[in-house]
Amino acid sequence: MTRSCSALGCTTRDNGRSRERGISFHQFPVDAAQRREWIRAVNRVDPRSRQAWRPGPSAMLCSRHFTEADFERYGMRRKLRRGAVPSLPVTEPEEAISNCRRPLTASLHSF
Numbered sequence: 001m002t003r004s005c006s007a008l009g010c011t012t013r014d015n016g017r018s019r020e021r022g023i024s025f026h027q028f029p030v031d032a033a034q035r036r037e038w039i040r041a042v043n044r045v046d047p048r049s050r051q052a053w054r055p056g057p058s059a060m061l062c063s064r065h066f067t068e069a070d071f072e073r074y075g076m077r078r079k080l081r082r083g084a085v086p087s088l089p090v091t092e093p094e095e096a097i098s099n100c101r102r103p104l105t106a107s108l109h110s111f
């Protein structure tokens, strides 16, 4: 299964191209308070239930929603800092895939 970003309007997928650009993917935190912060930052409504969207077990955000300061570097690798909250909304879809704007939530509903 291809991983893709759960942020509204963000079309980043985990593929060779995103890796080339240094984009990483980060799972929603287990910590309840931090998780709420992420959900609030994503600010997304489930189109079916019209309730606040809840991240599924495989929900991820890409690194485009975080600032450099949110990461700790370990040589070539980087890791989100504890307590990091996404602060950069991505509103512009990437031009190359803008003609394919299916909601990325479809796969989450099958869980």
Ligand SMILES: [Zn+2]
Binding pocket: 005, 006, 007, 010, 011, 012, 061, 062, 063, 064, 065, 090
């Ligand atoms: Zn994203």
